[in-house]
Amino acid sequence: MWKRRNMWIKALLVPDEITIGIVRERLQQPDCSKGFLLDGFPRTISQAEALDEIGASMDKSIEHVVNLSVDRNLLLARLTGRRICRSCGATYHILFNPPARENVCDKCSGELYQRSDDTEEKVGTRLDEYINKTAPLLEYYRNKGILREVNGEQEINTVTAQISSLLRGQA
């Protein structure tokens, strides 16, 4: 637990054996038997290989991998401006989706806070981790023929619509 927390605070990826164990256990729950959607996993080649094995043991395989591409500076702006409600978890952005009253949640009047890994320095570390450890997955899944690309710089509604139509096999 400590190790995991420290890595998170430093904005580094937590060790593969920890995340793989969490995902393996979760995917064995009955609600995953008809299918599941993963966000933020796999983030390394070893995680992807482990996911293939977990899938094989369930008689399943990954059908779609969606790559949302966003320019580095826009990602930096999106993350450093993100604010989250302490009470209900709603997400805002100081410029792109501001609450009606500064630092107050529109939905529940809770207080908004900034995630400790959403500072400029930590976002830089997270992006470097992405380039070094996660970007190689693009090639991994392109080779399997299941990589799908969506332009993540579009509006939220457009991105959502494009992802759902490609998951339904319509894109």
Ligand SMILES: Nc1ncnc2c1ncn2[C@@H]1O[C@H](COP(=O)(O)OP(=O)(O)O)[C@@H](O)[C@H]1O
């Ligand atoms: N697949 C993963 N492998 C290793 N570490 C991970 C993984 N997913 C999340 N983490 C850890 O958790 C932190 C926060 O993950 P993130 O996906 O940004 O959270 P959220 O989904 O809340 O935005 C990462 O910086 C990393 O330390």
Ligand SMILES: [Zn+2]
């Ligand atoms: Zn709230």
